[in-house]
Amino acid sequence: MDSTRTMTYIEAIRDGLRTEMRRDPDVLVMGEDIGGEFGGAFKATKGLEAEFGPRRVMNTPMTELAFIGAATGMGLMGLRPVIEVQFADFISTGFDSIVQYAATTHYRWQAAVPWVIRAPADGGIRSGPFHSQNPEAWFVHTPGLKVVAPATPADAKGLLLAAIRDNNPVIYFESKPLYRSLRGEVPAGDRATPIGRARIAREGQHVTVITYGEMVRQAVLAADGLAPEVGVEVIDLRSLKPLDRDTIMASARKTGRVVVAHAANRLAGVGAEIAADVGQTAFEYLDAPICRVGGLDVPVPFSPPLEDAYRPGADDITAAIRETVAY
Amino acid sequence: MTRLPDDLSIDLHYWMRLTRTMDDQLVTLWKQGRGVGTTFNQRGHEAISVAAGMALAPDDVVAPMHRDLGCYLVRGMTPRRLMANQLGRATGVTRGRDGNLHGCGDLSLNLIGFISHLPQTMPVALGAAMSFSYRSEPRVALTFVGDGSSCAGVFHESLNLAAVQRAPFVVVIENNQYAYSTPLHQQMAIDDLAVRASGHGVESRTVDGNDVEEVYGTVEAAVAKAREGGGPTLIEARTMRMLGHAIHDGAEYVPQALLDEWEARDPLLLHEEKLTSRGLVDREYLARVAEKCREIVADAVEFAESSEWPDPGTVTDGVYAA
Ligand SMILES: Cc1ncc(C[n+]2csc(CCOP(=O)(O)OP(=O)(O)O)c2C)c(N)n1
Ligand SMILES: [Mg+2]
Numbered sequence: 001m002d003s004t005r006t007m008t009y010i011e012a013i014r015d016g017l018r019t020e021m022r023r024d025p026d027v028l029v030m031g032e033d034i035g036g037e038f039g040g041a042f043k044a045t046k047g048l049e050a051e052f053g054p055r056r057v058m059n060t061p062m063t064e065l066a067f068i069g070a071a072t073g074m075g076l077m078g079l080r081p082v083i084e085v086q087f088a089d090f091i092s093t094g095f096d097s098i099v100q101y102a103a104t105t106h107y108r109w110q111a112a113v114p115w116v117i118r119a120p121a122d123g124g125i126r127s128g129p130f131h132s133q134n135p136e137a138w139f140v141h142t143p144g145l146k147v148v149a150p151a152t153p154a155d156a157k158g159l160l161l162a163a164i165r166d167n168n169p170v171i172y173f174e175s176k177p178l179y180r181s182l183r184g185e186v187p188a189g190d191r192a193t194p195i196g197r198a199r200i201a202r203e204g205q206h207v208t209v210i211t212y213g214e215m216v217r218q219a220v221l222a223a224d225g226l227a228p229e230v231g232v233e234v235i236d237l238r239s240l241k242p243l244d245r246d247t248i249m250a251s252a253r254k255t256g257r258v259v260v261a262h263a264a265n266r267l268a269g270v271g272a273e274i275a276a277d278v279g280q281t282a283f284e285y286l287d288a289p290i291c292r293v294g295g296l297d298v299p300v301p302f303s304p305p306l307e308d309a310y311r312p313g314a315d316d317i318t319a320a321i322r323e324t325v326a327y
Numbered sequence: 328m329t330r331l332p333d334d335l336s337i338d339l340h341y342w343m344r345l346t347r348t349m350d351d352q353l354v355t356l357w358k359q360g361r362g363v364g365t366t367f368n369q370r371g372h373e374a375i376s377v378a379a380g381m382a383l384a385p386d387d388v389v390a391p392m393h394r395d396l397g398c399y400l401v402r403g404m405t406p407r408r409l410m411a412n413q414l415g416r417a418t419g420v421t422r423g424r425d426g427n428l429h430g431c432g433d434l435s436l437n438l439i440g441f442i443s444h445l446p447q448t449m450p451v452a453l454g455a456a457m458s459f460s461y462r463s464e465p466r467v468a469l470t471f472v473g474d475g476s477s478c479a480g481v482f483h484e485s486l487n488l489a490a491v492q493r494a495p496f497v498v499v500i501e502n503n504q505y506a507y508s509t510p511l512h513q514q515m516a517i518d519d520l521a522v523r524a525s526g527h528g529v530e531s532r533t534v535d536g537n538d539v540e541e542v543y544g545t546v547e548a549a550v551a552k553a554r555e556g557g558g559p560t561l562i563e564a565r566t567m568r569m570l571g572h573a574i575h576d577g578a579e580y581v582p583q584a585l586l587d588e589w590e591a592r593d594p595l596l597l598h599e600e601k602l603t604s605r606g607l608v609d610r611e612y613l614a615r616v617a618e619k620c621r622e623i624v625a626d627a628v629e630f631a632e633s634s635e636w637p638d639p640g641t642v643t644d645g646v647y648a649a
Contacts, residue, residue: 038508038580061478061514062445062506086507093444093479126364126415128426130443298646301637302364303415303423309639 003188010179012153012186013044013118016160017082019190021052024080027164028056030067031084031118035059041086042120042179068094068117072102072169075113080164088121088173089133102169103144112167116160121149122175122214122263124311128302134213134264134295139171140241140273146195147241149173151216153184155238158193166195173240175214182217198244200251204231207257207321210248210274212237215261221314222321230325240270245277252278256287257327259320263311266294288327291320331540333607335381339539340602341616342377343595346397348620349406352628353413357574361632363415364426367393368570371537372501374594375564376471377401378542379499382550383469390439390452390470393428394501394568398471403436406627416634423637424645439470446476449485449498456489456496456553467553469497469546475506477523478514486527486561495553497546498561501536503568508580524561536564537594540601566594 007015020027029045035057039046049057060067064085071081085091091098102113123132139147146168150156156174163170201216202223209219209232216236223232233251237244252258258278260271275290293312301307331339350369356362369376376397383389383402391398399409404420412419413427421430425440432440439455441448452470459466476482477500489496500520504511511518524531530552534545542564549560567589571578602608 032506033508036508036580041507059509059513061509062475063478063480065480087443090444126426128364128429128443129424130429296643298643299424301424301642302421302426302429303417303637304363305636305639306423306642309642 004185005188006183007153007186008180009153009156009175009182010042010044012156013160013174014046014048015186016157017045017048018051019157020161020164021048021056023190026078027080027082028058029082029084030058030060030071032060032062032086034084040084042176044084044118064090064094065097069097069101071115072097072105072113075102075115076111080114080116082116082118082164084118086120087131088119088135089130091117091119091135098145098169099139099142103142105144106168107144113169114167116163116170116172118172118174120176121173122177123300123307124177124214126302126304126307129299132300132307134173134262136171136173136240137264137269140270144169145241146170146239147173148195148239149175149212150238151175151178151201151213151236153182153186155193155199157186158191159195159238161190161192162195165192170195173213177214178217193238196239196242196244198238198247199236200247201234201236202232204233204255206231206255207259207325208233208235208251208255209259209261209317209321210235210237211261212240213263215263215312215317218312218314219261219317222317225314225318226321230321232321243274245281248274248278249282252282253285256285257324258286258290259293259317259324260290261293261312261317261320264295265297266292267297269294288324291324293317293320331543335543336540336602337607339377339381339543340598340608342381342397342401343373343539343598344616345400345406345620345623346373346377347595348617348624349400349409349627350396352624354570354574356628362574363413365573365575366413366427367573368568369394369396370569371503371567371589371594373397374539374598375499375501375536375542375566378539379469379471379546382543382546383467386437386466387550388437388439388452388455388466388468390441390448390455390468391428392441392448392471392473394503395471396428399428399431399438402438404431404433404438406623407630410627410631411634414631415636416631417637418631418634422645446472446479446482449476449482450488453485453489453494453496456494457492459495460492465554467495467497467550469499469550471499471501473506474500474502474504474511474520475509475514477520483523483527486524486529486559489559490528493556493558495556496559497549497553498559499546500561500563502563502565504585505568505572505581507572507576519563521561521563529559529561531561531563533563533565536566537589537592537597539594539598
């Protein structure tokens with residue numbers, strides 16, 4: 001019998017960390033400023049050091065390359081480190097140890113690297129080029145990694161549990177704009193969201209919007225605005241690698257019209273892969289060209305009018321749906 | 328103890344006062360909800376950033392960081408452009424592309440802009456120094472890093488490369504005791520950051536970062552040595568970050584006693600006392616300078632707030648050089 005509690009997206013992340021740390025003494029968290037009363041730049045780990053002590057809540061120097069590499073070594077010894085990079089943008093400082101070392105190890109000599117990197121991503125909050133990025137495509141392009149991106153508090157917890165239990169390096173993209181603005185029901189205790197399974201966030205008959213992260217909220221807003229004339233089905237991917245192709249193709253075949261949306265820049269983004277795959281796999285079911293919505297091919301600009309021009313939202317998704325439906 | 332020419336000491340004071348005034352104004356703007364994005368607190372760093380900037384010749388290149396407002400000012404970046412950048416306006420240094428002090432580079436002022444990733448600016452500044460060697464130009468490049476940044480691999484790689492190249496390069500560590508919320512002893516197992524230099528064959532100095540004349544004298548000597556072909560120097564300047572990491576941060580994790588100790592050694596007030604006790608200036612002069620700085624900063628705010636926002640239609644402009 002499961003009970004649920006209502007919490008914010010970031011509380012759900014904390015709940016997920018706490019659940020796993022209580023369950024498994026090999027789970028630890030590490031990163032910059034995450035310990036003590038401070039509890040991290042976004043307070044995701046607040047209170048964890050009081051409960052689990054500094055051995056399991058490890059404040060690191062500002063040395064991503066060293067501590068991500070060290071997490072790989074800890075993983076090889078059977079620990080399950082959960083790394084917080086302070087902003088997803090700073091993940092690039094640890095790039096070699098992620099894409100070259102951790103990602104290839106099991107393929108080369110069959111040793112598992114079971115770490116998770118929590119990467120606070122996404123913008124819309126006037127944080128400029130280096131605190132707003134959505135770098136998921138780099139990692140989806142890397143064999144050996146798994147990549148997840150929760151859009152709801154329930155999945156923020158559920159995917160985190162699954163990521164920690166997974167025996168592979170998993171990059172877990174958090175959406176900063178959801179941290180405190182989104183509340184939802186979260187199952188208490190131990191309920192993992194399986195990696196690789198998408199969720200139908202909203203059912204519809206006429207057009208499918210495939211998206212993830214904060215854009216799920218934008219897509220649902222767009223869908224609400226177009227109802228009841230246009231029945232929009234919104235797929236929340238939850239997992240970007242592996243992709244739930246079954247759910248994607250079933251919906252594409254059902255509606256025959258597909259929009260793919262993400263906040264990351266559109267060029268060579270995750271949406272390009274999905275669009276190509278749907279185009280090839282569900283070709284004879286499609287009634288319109290697949291439409292992609294994404295950020296512009298520029299560094300994320302700081303100033304509000306520029307960031308708003310850069311970043312897609314419900315209006316852009318609405319326009320794309322209209323275009324697709326009108327085709 | 329360094330004793331500088333009187334007019335230089337007086338000049339250093341002016342730039343520190345201007346830096347302090349602008350920083351105070353930024354804090355006020357953000358508290359009043361007039362800020363855009365975030366802003367990095369400068370209080371405590373004025374002596375280091377001003378003195379290091381002043382110790383350079385006009386042709387030298389400097390890459391200031393997020394606590395070096397003073398250095399930007401000294402090097403000729405106007406309060407108007409800086410304020411407009413803080414407020415995301417089209418008239419700011421980055422035309423709204425980047426925020427606060429990020430990206431405030433201008434090669435016409437021999438200023439290189441930084442990125443957030445710390446300390447990625449250090450090898451870039453080193454590259455400027457290497458280009459001076461390459462072209463046999465008698466110029467020097469200087470950059471700053473934090474105590475936290477001195478832990479990173481690229482810090483050590485850069486020092487090593489600078490040493491091998493005998494580059495005309497000066498690095499100032501602004502040891503302000505904290506990297507965001509993390510105190511020194513959780514960042515490193517040494518007390519003396521200058522020792523980081525010796526493992527790379529680089530000379531080092533340690534200075535009181537709240538004594539503007541001492542910082543000036545030490546940086547000036549390192550710059551002169553670099554210009555004469557004597558290679559790089561690492562200078563550790565000790566200070567205290569007197570406010571939070573950035574405007575949102577109340578810094579409750581900093582012990583009050585530590586702040587009190589450093590508050591008594593405020594770099595600006597220390598220097599004002601020095602100037603008055605030497606009889607170089609009087610209280611009336613200091614009040615006049617403070618008033619002048621307030622006027623300059625008020626004008627910068629007025630300019631920035633009445634400036635246009637960037638045109639969203641230009642969002643893709645400028646990604647590539649022509
Ligand atoms: C590679 C990288 N990781 C994380 C951050 C986030 N961050 C911004 S400033 C900072 C602390 C920097 O400390 P320090 O170098 O001592 O400079 P200070 O801010 O104290 O002047 C951190 C962790 C960053 N900017 N770059
Ligand atoms: Mg510091």
